[in-house]
Structure formats: structure tokens, C-alpha cells
Amino acid sequence: MTQTVTSPKSDARRRQGPSFLMALPAVLFFGLFALVPLAGVVVLSFMSWDGLGTPSFNGLDTWFRILQEDQTRNALWLTFLFVVISYVFQAPVALLLGVFMAGQQKYRAFLSVLYFLPLLFSSVAVGITFQTLFSPNYGLSPALGWDWLPAQWLGDPNIALLVVIFVVGWCFVPFHSLLYQAGVRQIPATIYEAATIDGAGRMRQFFSLTLPQLRYTIITSSTLMLVGSLTYFDLVFVLTQGGPAGATRILPLDMYITGFREYDMGGASAIAVILVAVGVTLSLLLNKISGSSRMESDKAGA
Amino acid sequence: MSTTVDDTSRQGSGRATSGAGSGRPAAAAPKAQGPNHKARKPTDRPNILGGLAGWAWLAVIILPIYFIVITAFRSRQDLANSNPLVPSSEPTLQNFVKVLENDFMHFFFNSVIVTVAVVAAVLAVSLMASYYIVRSTTFGGRRLFSLILLGIAIPVQATIIPVYYLIRELGLYDTLWALILPQIAFAIPLSVLIIVNFVRDIPAELFESMRVDGAGEWKILLNLVLPMAIPAMMTVGIYQALQVWNGFLFPLILTQSREVRVLPLSLWEYQGQFAVDVPATLAAVVLSALPLLAAYIIGRRYIVAGLTAGFSK
Numbered sequence: 001m002t003q004t005v006t007s008p009k010s011d012a013r014r015r016q017g018p019s020f021l022m023a024l025p026a027v028l029f030f031g032l033f034a035l036v037p038l039a040g041v042v043v044l045s046f047m048s049w050d051g052l053g054t055p056s057f058n059g060l061d062t063w064f065r066i067l068q069e070d071q072t073r074n075a076l077w078l079t080f081l082f083v084v085i086s087y088v089f090q091a092p093v094a095l096l097l098g099v100f101m102a103g104q105q106k107y108r109a110f111l112s113v114l115y116f117l118p119l120l121f122s123s124v125a126v127g128i129t130f131q132t133l134f135s136p137n138y139g140l141s142p143a144l145g146w147d148w149l150p151a152q153w154l155g156d157p158n159i160a161l162l163v164v165i166f167v168v169g170w171c172f173v174p175f176h177s178l179l180y181q182a183g184v185r186q187i188p189a190t191i192y193e194a195a196t197i198d199g200a201g202r203m204r205q206f207f208s209l210t211l212p213q214l215r216y217t218i219i220t221s222s223t224l225m226l227v228g229s230l231t232y233f234d235l236v237f238v239l240t241q242g243g244p245a246g247a248t249r250i251l252p253l254d255m256y257i258t259g260f261r262e263y264d265m266g267g268a269s270a271i272a273v274i275l276v277a278v279g280v281t282l283s284l285l286l287n288k289i290s291g292s293s294r295m296e297s298d299k300a301g302a
Numbered sequence: 303m304s305t306t307v308d309d310t311s312r313q314g315s316g317r318a319t320s321g322a323g324s325g326r327p328a329a330a331a332p333k334a335q336g337p338n339h340k341a342r343k344p345t346d347r348p349n350i351l352g353g354l355a356g357w358a359w360l361a362v363i364i365l366p367i368y369f370i371v372i373t374a375f376r377s378r379q380d381l382a383n384s385n386p387l388v389p390s391s392e393p394t395l396q397n398f399v400k401v402l403e404n405d406f407m408h409f410f411f412n413s414v415i416v417t418v419a420v421v422a423a424v425l426a427v428s429l430m431a432s433y434y435i436v437r438s439t440t441f442g443g444r445r446l447f448s449l450i451l452l453g454i455a456i457p458v459q460a461t462i463i464p465v466y467y468l469i470r471e472l473g474l475y476d477t478l479w480a481l482i483l484p485q486i487a488f489a490i491p492l493s494v495l496i497i498v499n500f501v502r503d504i505p506a507e508l509f510e511s512m513r514v515d516g517a518g519e520w521k522i523l524l525n526l527v528l529p530m531a532i533p534a535m536m537t538v539g540i541y542q543a544l545q546v547w548n549g550f551l552f553p554l555i556l557t558q559s560r561e562v563r564v565l566p567l568s569l570w571e572y573q574g575q576f577a578v579d580v581p582a583t584l585a586a587v588v589l590s591a592l593p594l595l596a597a598y599i600i601g602r603r604y605i606v607a608g609l610t611a612g613f614s615k
């Protein structure tokens with residue numbers, strides 16, 4: 001696409017390229033509502049603003065305050081737990097389900113159609129659904145009456161985060177299993193045939209063939225899961241609003257509550273900057289890891 | 303060249319952030335299942351353990367949905383007096399009537415307006431930008447593409463406060479415009495990425511021969527770029543429509559009054575308004591899922607492809 005500049009022919013083509021007017025609307029929208037806010041959040045983190053009046057310059061005060069608050073440290077720790085446990089739960093389930101869904105059996109095709117259903121619900125719908133299902137009055141626990149079921153699922157600070165992680169997984173595992181299903185279907189049938197002839201069993205085939213063949217899908221899905229859950233807000237907010245007693249107040253919720261409930265937009269912006277910084281670092285890190293593994297695999301393939 | 307393109311798109315997808323674990327599809331080419339579609343034949347010995355796990359997961363998926371559907375057909379008294387997991391012996395439609403009497407259709411149409419406006423604008427704007435990025439012979443095209451790819455890494459959640467400030471300053475707070483404009487902006491990076499990968503595949507000769515025939519850039523856009531990019535546009539359209547339709551954060555922060563309420567926010571408000579009338583709230587939840595359920599039944603293939611496009615590469 002990039003022509004050498006020397007030949008006269010390319011000069012002619014250069015004049016024939018579309019004018020910048022074509023890109024202008026996209027640039028304006030993107031600049032005004034995405035890039036400007038990104039810069040704006042950094043600026044606002046040095047300001048004091050209650051969300052209604054005029055922001056005023058505040059220097060580093062906001063930052064000192066936010067970084068010293070236990071609330072922030074707690075939110076960072078909870079976010080770490082949320083991201084890690086979510087991944088440990090979602091990744092294996094999604095992978096196994098994807099492999100399962102890729103099978104050609106009729107009943108698996110049928111199940112796959114139903115597995116998709118959570119993706120049709122908005123996060124608010126899912127949140128309200130599970131709030132009711134986990135309610136101590138008319139939910140799962142009173143319905144089944146099993147003693148070992150907790151009466152308070154979302155109301156118990158000791159398990160609320162785990163319950164939230166399960167519900168978030170319920171929502172997003174279907175999407176990731178679709179990715180894995182597509183990935184498995186790209187694997188050539190011949191290598192399975194060869195392995196079967198060589199006497200490799202199902203487990204052996206899964207670990208020695210399927211997993212290595214799925215490496216790109218694993219990288220893609222993992223990146224989306226990790227970075228996605230780092231910034232996830234909707235469902236957690238609907239389920240618990242950060243409670244009980246701050247037990248699920250992960251960073252994005254900490255930001256929202258600080259800004260829109262406590263009217264401390266400066267502090268909320270500082271939290272948002274932390275969120276961006278952690279997010280970008282994580283993405284870059286994952287890119288590096290996936291980049292190096294790609295090079296290795298290229299060598300192996302050659 | 304093509305390797306570079308692949309790399310860019312893959313890394314781009316790697317940086318995708320917002321939209322939570324739902325992720326975003328990157329790259330283009332919702333490739334058909336390919337020649338290996340029938341690759342995995344069931345082995346001779348049926349996988350009993352796998353089958354059991356599969357049905358168990360179905361139970362996990364279906365139970366909450368079953369629960370909200372049967373509860374939506376219950377009366378309040380019925381919910382208090384019977385086992386919540388057994389369907390009511392006297393099913394009622396009164397909850398749905400109550401939801402419909404409380405402006406449900408109004409909120410539904412607000413959602414339709416916002417979704418259609420965002421998707422239409424994103425498609426138009428992204429197609430134009432993609433044409434520029436692919437065919438521009440100046441340095442700007444490449445630079446613009448990198449800038450827009452960078453945009454995929456911006457978490458929407460983290461920019462919401464400045465967006466709120468901006469919308470207030472523009473006097474758009476609590477209008478449908480407040481929902482439409484920022485969502486167009488945040489949908490652009492991924493849409494451009496997917497469409498660019500399609501437009502790249504159009505042979506340069508086609509552009510040149512149209513130029514020779516005296517076609518201007520608008521004519522080329524409409525008669526060459528648009529028809530060739532239709533599959534990518536469908537992917538982008540479906541994906542972004544789902545995102546906007548179910549989106550909660552922008553409505554929560556940028557609107558407040560009943561007139562401009564969209565469906566996801568309305569569920570949230572119903573829950574507060576109906577309070578102890580749980581069956582009515584769940585009736586609203588069930589109603590809100592019906593449009594997408596209908597879409598899924600009619601166009602399952604398209605919706606699945608729209609969600610995962612590009613990853614299946």
C-alpha cells in the first residue's frame with residue numbers, strides 16, 4: 001500500500017488519495033469524546049470539584065489524600081482478588097465448554113444454542129435476577145431448604161465477592177466459550193486422526209494437541225478477561241453497590257461512589273487515573289508475553 | 303505486509319478493554335467455519351464425563367432464567383406462600399400489565415432511538431475513516447490508524463467523569479444526545495479496526511480504474527468501498543448494537559429524568575419503584591430480554607458471528 005515516493009506514477013496516485021474530510025467526522029467524535037476526556041481525567045485529578053460547580057485547582061492534595069486512604073488500598077486489593085479469581089474461574093470453564101461445544105454431536109449443538117442465553121440479558125437484568133435468586137426471603141436457599149446453603153449470599157461480607165465473581169462468570173463465560181469453540185474448529189482433523197492411530201487417548205489428545213493448538217485463542221481470551229474484569233463496573237454495581245461493608249468495592253465502584261455519591265470528582269478522577277495506568281500496564285505486559293510466545297511458535301512452525 | 307496487518311489487529315484486540323469481560327471482537331473476516339468444520343468427529347467411546355458436565359452447565363445457565371420467568375407469572379401473595387422454584391398454580395399476567403402501564407414502551411423506544419442512531423453514525427463515520435486510512439497516500443493515514451488503535455485501550459469507565467463534565471458544559475445533560483454522542487466516539491476504534499481490515503482486501507486496481515473513469519471520492523466510497531465492506535459492517539453493526547442496547551454506565555451517569563430513560567436504566571428504576579413487588583420487577587426483566595431473544599431466534603448465526611468475529615481466525 002505504501003508506494004515508493006520516487007516514481008512519477010506514485011506522485012499521481014498520491015494526489016488521488018481521498019481527502020482528510022473523509023476521516024474528519026471520526027476524528028472529531030473520537031477526539032472530543034474519547035481523547036479529550038482521557039486528558040481531562042488527568043487534569044481533573046489535580047482539581048477539586050463537587051460535580052456541579054466550577055472545578056478549582058488543588059495541586060497534589062487530592063493525590064495525597066486518595067493514596068493515603070484505606071479505602072483506595074482496599075479497593076486495589078479487592079480489584080486484584082476480583083481479577084485473579086475471576087480468571088481462575090472463567091478461563092478453565094470457558095475453555096472446556098468451548099471444546100465441548102465444538103464437538104459434532106447433536107446434543108452438543110442443542111446445548112450450545114442454550115448456552116448463549118446469558119448474552120441476551122443486560123447487566124442490570126442479570127443483576128436483578130441473581131439478587132432475587134440469592135434473596136433470603138424468596139430465593140434459592142428457602143426454596144431448597146438445604147442447611148449448608150448460605151442464607152445471605154450477597155449480604156455476607158465473607159462470601160459476597162465470590163458470589164459476585166460467580167455471577168460475572170455466568171455472564172461472560174458464554175462469550176469466551178464461543179471464542180474457544182471457533183478456535184477448536186480451526187484445528188485440522190488430520191492431527192487428531194494421526195494421534196488416534198498412535199494410540200493417544202482423549203486426555204492425552206486434549207493436553208498435547210488441543211491446548212497447544214489453541215494458544216492464540218487462549219492469549220486473546222485471557223487478555224479480554226483480565227483487562228475486562230479490571231475495569232468492570234455494571235454488574236457488580238447492580239448486585240451490591242460495593243457492599244456489604246465495602247466487601248465488593250473494587251476500583252471502578254470506588255471511583256463511581258467517590259465521585260457521584262460523595263461528590264468528590266477530583267478524588268474519583270485520581271482513582272480513574274490509577275485505573276487507566278494499571279489497565280494500560282496490564283495490556284502492554286500481556287502484549288509482550290503474547291508477542292514473545294508468538295515468535296517462539298513461529299520458529300517452531302518453521 | 304499481510305503479516306503486519308495481522309499482528310496489528312491481534313495486538314489491537316489484545317488491548318481491548320471496556321465492555322468488560324465481554325470483550326470486543328477484533329480484526330475482520332467473520333470467516334466461515336472453514337474446511338475443517340466437520341473436523342472433530344465423535345470418537346468411538348462417548349465422553350460420558352464431558353456430557354454430564356455439559357448438562358450440569360446447562361442447569362447453571364437455565365436455572366436463573368427459569369426462576370425469573372416463573373416468578374414473573376406469579377402474584378405477590380403467591381411468591382410469599384409457595385416454593386419459589388415451583389411454577390405457580392395460578393399464573394397471572396398482572397405483572398406484565400403493571401410494567402407496560404409504567405411506560406415500558408416509552409423506555410423501549412428510547413433504547414431503539416439511541417441504538418439506531420449510534421449504530422448508523424458509527425457505521426457511516428467508521429467506513430469513511432477506513433477508506434481514508436487505507437487509501438491515503440500521505441503519512442497521516444497510518445498515523446491516524448495507530449491513534450485510533452490506541453483508542454481501543456481506553457477504558458470507558460475511567461473517562462466517565464470528564465465525559466460527564468463535557469456533556470454538562472455542552473448543555474446536553476439528561477438528553478438522548480448525551481447517550482448518543484459519547485457512545486459513537488467509544489465505538490469508533492474497534493469499528494474502524496474491523497472495517498479497515500476489510501477495505502484493505504479491495505484490490506488497488508479497482509480504486510485506480512474508478513479514478514481513471516473519473517469517479518470522485520464519494521462515488522468510490524458508495525459504489526466500491528461500501529459494497530465490499532458489507533460483511534464487516536454487519537459484524538460491527540450487530541456488535542455495537544448489543545453493546546449500546548445493554549449499556550448501563552452512560553445512561554446511569556448522563557441521564558436522570560423519566561423522559562429519556564432507556565431500558566437497562568429503567569430496570570434499575572423499576573426495582574426501586576416496585577420495591578417489594580418482586581414479580582413485577584422480574585416481569586420487566588423478562589420483557590426487556592424479549593427483543594434480543596427474538597433477534598437471536600431469527601438470526602442466531604449472524605448474532606454469534608457478530609459477537610466473535612475475527613477471533614475465529
